[in-house]
Structures are given as C-alpha cells and as structure tokens.
Amino acid sequence: MRFLFKTDYNQDIRIAKHSGYYWSYGLLLLIVFAAPFFLEGYYIGQLTQLYIVAIAGVGLMLLAGYTGLVSLGHAAFFGIGAYTEAVLTGNGIPLPFVEEPVVFSFFISMPVAAIFAALAGVAIGIPVLRLTGIYLAIATFAFALVIEEILSRWESVTNGYSGLLVESLYVGDMELTDGPPFYFLCLGMLLLVLLFSINLLRSPTGRAMMAIRDSEISAQSMGVNLAQVKTKAFALSAGITGLAGALFAHKLGFLSPESFTIFQSLELLVLVVVGGIGSLHGAIFGAIFVLALPQGLAIMKDYLPVTIAETPGIEPFIFGLILVLVIIFEPYGIYGRWLKIKLYFQMFPVYKKATFKRQKAYMKSERLK
Amino acid sequence: MTLFKAENLAINFGGVKAVDGVNFEIKQGECFTIIGPNGAGKTTIFNLISRIYDSTEGTMTFDGQDITKVPPHAIASLGIARTFQNIELFEHASVLQNLLVGRHCHSRTGMFSELLFLPSVRQAEVAHREKVEDIIDFLDLQHYRDSMIMNLPYGVRKVVELGRALCTEPKLILLDEPSSGLNVEETQDMSFWIDDIKKDLGITVLMVEHDMGLVSEVSDEVLVLNYGRMLAHGSPQEVQNDPEVIKAYLGEQE
Numbered sequence: 374m375r376f377l378f379k380t381d382y383n384q385d386i387r388i389a390k391h392s393g394y395y396w397s398y399g400l401l402l403l404i405v406f407a408a409p410f411f412l413e414g415y416y417i418g419q420l421t422q423l424y425i426v427a428i429a430g431v432g433l434m435l436l437a438g439y440t441g442l443v444s445l446g447h448a449a450f451f452g453i454g455a456y457t458e459a460v461l462t463g464n465g466i467p468l469p470f471v472e473e474p475v476v477f478s479f480f481i482s483m484p485v486a487a488i489f490a491a492l493a494g495v496a497i498g499i500p501v502l503r504l505t506g507i508y509l510a511i512a513t514f515a516f517a518l519v520i521e522e523i524l525s526r527w528e529s530v531t532n533g534y535s536g537l538l539v540e541s542l543y544v545g546d547m548e549l550t551d552g553p554p555f556y557f558l559c560l561g562m563l564l565l566v567l568l569f570s571i572n573l574l575r576s577p578t579g580r581a582m583m584a585i586r587d588s589e590i591s592a593q594s595m596g597v598n599l600a601q602v603k604t605k606a607f608a609l610s611a612g613i614t615g616l617a618g619a620l621f622a623h624k625l626g627f628l629s630p631e632s633f634t635i636f637q638s639l640e641l642l643v644l645v646v647v648g649g650i651g652s653l654h655g656a657i658f659g660a661i662f663v664l665a666l667p668q669g670l671a672i673m674k675d676y677l678p679v680t681i682a683e684t685p686g687i688e689p690f691i692f693g694l695i696l697v698l699v700i701i702f703e704p705y706g707i708y709g710r711w712l713k714i715k716l717y718f719q720m721f722p723v724y725k726k727a728t729f730k731r732q733k734a735y736m737k738s739e740r741l742k
Numbered sequence: 743m744t745l746f747k748a749e750n751l752a753i754n755f756g757g758v759k760a761v762d763g764v765n766f767e768i769k770q771g772e773c774f775t776i777i778g779p780n781g782a783g784k785t786t787i788f789n790l791i792s793r794i795y796d797s798t799e800g801t802m803t804f805d806g807q808d809i810t811k812v813p814p815h816a817i818a819s820l821g822i823a824r825t826f827q828n829i830e831l832f833e834h835a836s837v838l839q840n841l842l843v844g845r846h847c848h849s850r851t852g853m854f855s856e857l858l859f860l861p862s863v864r865q866a867e868v869a870h871r872e873k874v875e876d877i878i879d880f881l882d883l884q885h886y887r888d889s890m891i892m893n894l895p896y897g898v899r900k901v902v903e904l905g906r907a908l909c910t911e912p913k914l915i916l917l918d919e920p921s922s923g924l925n926v927e928e929t930q931d932m933s934f935w936i937d938d939i940k941k942d943l944g945i946t947v948l949m950v951e952h953d954m955g956l957v958s959e960v961s962d963e964v965l966v967l968n969y970g971r972m973l974a975h976g977s978p979q980e981v982q983n984d985p986e987v988i989k990a991y992l993g994e995q996e
Binding site for chain 2: 382383385386569572573575576577578579580581583584586587588590591592593594595596597598599605609651
C-alpha cells in the first residue's frame with residue numbers, strides 16, 4: 374500500500390497524484406508513441422480508429438457519465454462534424470468577395486467542425502433542458518433522426534446517398550490523413566481532449582456538472598445555474614464528438630448518411646456503459662471494447678458449431694447479452710473491474726470483497742416540482 | 743435588525759393551502775425555529791425561501807432586498823444556504839468535492855480558462871480549498887476528507903451537508919430537521935454546532951425541528967405552524983405552554 378503524505382493543497386489539484394503516475398502513464402505514452410514504428414499498416418489503422426472512437430466516447434462521457442444527461446443522438450454530432458470537415462476541406466465553400474471557393478487547412482477546418490457540432494449541441498440542448506432521463510433520451514433520438522434525414526436529403530451539400538468523397542490533407546508533400554502521420558494527429562487530438570476534460574473536471578464547472586448528476590435540487594441551492602451548466606455540458610460534449618467526426622471523415626475517406634445512424638449512437642452509449650460510467654478511463658476502455666468485440670466475435674465464429682455460428686443475428690445477440698451482464702454484475706463497467714483488480718494486488722493478501730459492496734442508498738427527498 | 747421578513751406568505755397546491763398567510767421576522771444573529779405537526783407546511787416554507795416553489799401570494803425580504811422573484815440559483819450568492827430533510831449530497835463524489843461545490847456561488851472562473859486550467863483557476867482553487875479547510879476544522883471532518891459520500895454513515899452525511907451549506911459563507915442558514923436520524927450524542931454535537939454557528943460565525947439560523955430538547959436549547963424564537971397557518975409565536979417556553987399548541991399536538995381534553 375502506498376500512503377500519501379499531503380503537505381500542500383496543490384497535491385490534490387495536480388493530475389499526477391504520486392510518482393507512480395509518471396511510471397505507469399509514462400510507459401503507456403511511450404508505447405503508443407512508439408507503436409507506429411513497430412506495427413504493420415493494418416494495426417496502425419485499427420489504433421487510429423480506436424483513438425477516434427475514444428474521443429467521441431470522452432465527449433459522450435462528459436454528458437452521460439458526468440452530467441447525468443443520457444443522449445441517444447450523438448451520432449448526429451458525429452455526422453455534423455464529419456460532413457463539415459469534408460465540405461470545408463473538399464470542394465471548398467464559396468465566400469463573398471472571393472473569386473475561387475476557399476479550401477480550408479485542417480488547422481481551421483477541424484475547430485470549425487467542432488464548433489458547428491457544438492452549436493448544434495446548444496441548439497438541441499436549450500429546448501430539451503427541462504427533460505431528464507428517458508424523455509431526454511427520446512428527444513435526442515428524434516434529433517438524431519432529423520439530422521440523419523437532412524444529411525441524406527440536402528444533396529447540394531452532402532451529395533445524399535451517393536456519398537461524399539473526403540479529400541486527403543497534405544502538409545507539404547506529406548499526406549497527413551493516412552498511416553503514421555494520421556495516427557499521430559488522432560493521438561494528439563485524443564490527448565488534448567483528455568487534458569481539457571481532466572482540467573474541466575477539477576474546476577468549478579466540472580464539479581457543478583457532477584452536482585447536477587447527483588442531485589439537481591441541491592446543486593441549485595448551492596448556486597449552480599442548471600440551465601447554463603447543462604447547456605455548457607451539451608455544447609462541450611457535442612463539440613468533442615464533432616471533432617471525432619471530423620477525424621473519422623478522413624479515416625473513412627468517403628461519407629454517406631449510413632455511417633451516422635442510430636446504431637452509431639447506441640454503440641457510443643454501450644461504450645460509455647461498458648467502459649465504466651463516470652470515469653474518463655471508462656471512455657478509453659469502452660472504445661477498446663466496442664472495437665475489439667466484433668473482431669473477437671468473428672474469430673469466435675470459427676470455433677462454434679456451424680448451426681449456431683451461421684444463425685442470423687448472433688452478433689447483436691452477444692453484444693446485447695454482454696451489455697446486460699455488465700449492467701447487472703459490474704455497474705461501473707470495465708474500469709470498475711480494473712479498480713478491483715488493482716486493489717486486490719495492492720492489498721494482497723488481505724483484500725476484502727466488501728470494499729466494493731454497494732452501500733445502502735438513503736432515501737432522497739420527494740420529487741420537487 | 744431584521745434580516746429576513748415574510749409577509750402574508752402563501753402557496754396553494756391545487757386546492758390545498760400548504761402555507762396560508764404566514765408572517766414572521768428573523769432578527770440578525772438569532773436562532774429562529776419553526777415547529778409543527780407533520781404536514782404543517784414547515785418544509786414548504788423552506789422551499790419557498792430557497793425559491794424552489796413560487797409563492798402564490800405575499801413577499802419575502804432578505805437583507806433589505808425583495809427575493810420573492812429571484813431565480814433559485816441566485817439565492818446562494820445572496821447569502822442563504824440550506825440543508826435538506828433527507829440529505830441531498832452528491833453521492834458519487836468525495837466529501838472534499840461536495841464541500842467545494844458549496845463554494846460554487848463564489849467562483850468567478852470561466853469555462854475556457856478552466857479547460858486550459860490557467861494559473862488564475864489554480865489560484866482560485868487553492869483559495870476555495872482554504873475556506874473549505876476552515877469548515878472541515880470547524881466540524882471535525884478531517885478524517886473523512888477523501889471518503890466517498892456513498893460509503894459514509896448517515897450521521898456523518900448530516901454533518902457534511904451542514905458543512906456544505908456553511909461553505910457558501912451564508913448570512914442565513916436554513917436547517918431542515920438537523921437532528922433527524924441522529925442518536926443522542928450526535929444530536930448533542932449538533933446543538934453545540936448550531937450554537938457555534940450562531941455565536942462564533944455570526945450566522946443567523948432558521949431551522950425546522952421536532953426534537954423539543956434541541957429546540958429549547960438553541961432557539962431564541964419559535965413559530966408554531968398547523969395546517970399552513972400560524973398557531974403561536976414566542977420564546978420556546980411560551981410556546982410550549984400555549985394551550986393552542988398543546989391542543990394541536992396532543993388533542994383536546996375530554
């Protein structure tokens with residue numbers, strides 16, 4: 374066991390709480406930075422995909438895991454980010470007083486894509502602020518359907534179902550949106566998003582978000598402006614997801630509305646729940662899960678009897694089964710299990726199962742309003 | 743000096759008059775207690791003051807300002823803090839984080855500087871932490887600083903909630919049944935703290951309480967409600983001997 378001797382308030386504010394953080398996260402950083410020099414192209418692509426999904430996961434985690442607002446429509450923000458990026462870097466957009474259509478470099482196009490998604494987040498956030506729980510989920514679900522429809526019908530911009538080709542980005546002669554350069558771009562973005570999220574969560578706004586999640590009524594009496602903080606959370610979450618969408622556009626190279634359906638939204642929600650709701654680690658673990666599971670299922674199929682393996686719908690079934698099992702047996706997801714395993718070794722040999730027993734929840738005030 | 747004044751305060755839920763024409767004045771630095779049988783409208787008055795409910799009639803004045811129409815999140819920065827009857831803490835957060843949320847009404851940092859965690863944010867955080875540590879010392883919570891609320895026993899949660907309200911640096915603190923669910927010893931501690939809040943911190947206390955021992959120990963003035971109306975008003979001794987009050991609690995003698 375490690376005992377921390379605290380002598381300074383900054384020790385509680387610091388990201389690295391003790392020297393162990395430098396070792397473990399330093400090693401992890403070393404591995405991810407060295408990976409593209411040792412791996413084949415296929416695995417680099419997979420890891421890049423993982424980082425993109427993880428960025429989107431962090432976006433939804435801030436909203437669902439930390440503010441307690443469950444959204445079933447995050448594919449919409451993902452799509453808005455992707456299409457904005459594709460349009461801005463592709464054909465260029467006609468601007469007044471400029472002869473040629475303007476093609477943006479990614480320094481501008483990616484933030485713009487994120488801001489567009491954030492604005493969409495505010496647009497959906499303000500009207501649905503009064504909704505919570507299942508009602509909010511349905512409202513965001515409806516919003517996602519609307520966006521999906523717009524993406525397929527607004528053919529002058531999105532090309533509809535014929536799809537939109539996404540131009541590659543170049544810095545000098547180097548193609549930025551493929552192979553190792555794109556890997557580092559996505560990794561950099563993920564690290565940036567994580568840093569911003571950690572910063573927010575150790576500041577007043579982040580605490581206000583958690584306060585809203587746990588008890589709106591007392592958050593309000595502590596001076597938290599519910600409407601304002603919820604709108605901020607929505608905007609931030611949508612913006613981060615939009616950024617992931619912008620990266621995703623380059624990863625795919627070809628956009629069509631089918632990439633941004635309700636299934637994508639559900640996948641993000643599964644990511645958040647299975648990864649571990651209410652932790653940034655959970656978003657990363659969840660992204661690994663969501664990407665690895667289909668591959669794992671494909672491998673598993675080879676070992677199953679033909680009659681079972683060939684049954685239609687076996688994959689969604691297993692996906693759903695795992696989700697149900699996680700919710701019942703490990704409400705804090707993979708990250709929760711990770712904490713238990715870690716504690717087991719820290720406490721060895723005196724680990725007590727009861728440490729993580731769910732405590733009695735005391736009665737909350739009757740619903741007000 | 744009058745700190746808080748309610749004039750002709752009333753609220754209806756449909757046909758139920760939960761609070762019906764209540765008048766009272768709280769003087770600076772006193773401990774004012776509202777008692778009454780279940781359903782008398784005590785907590786409703788608290789919810790009216792913290793602006794969770796809109797009053798149907800009447801006005802409330804706090805510190806010379808009309809607060810009848812102030813939005814609920816602005817109440818804390820005016821200087822009114824409250825606790826809840828059934829503990830409304832942020833369960834999935836540590837004691838320290840809960841107390842820091844109490845500092846929210848004093849935080850002036852913007853979201854963008856927080857995303858970058860600029861030095862100004864760090865400074866503000868340390869300053870908030872110092873205030874929080876004062877409250878931790880005041881309530882002897884040092885031992886629980888990093889514990890998650892969901893792992894704490896009921897009695898400690900009650901104290902944490904009191905601490906969170908104190909962290910807002912209020913002028914008036916509303917305590918909704920501070921001793922409910924506490925054992926004799928904890929109730930005794932609570933009565934000492936209420937006395938200290940009043941005398942050392944100079945905070946005016948408005949509380950709802952059923953434990954008459956605690957009420958007569960700490961209160962200066964008592965208001966008795968029944969069915970949303972005022973039944974009696976005076977010092978704890980006067981109120982306890984009031985025939986109307988005895989009738990409301992015990993019924994009439996044959």
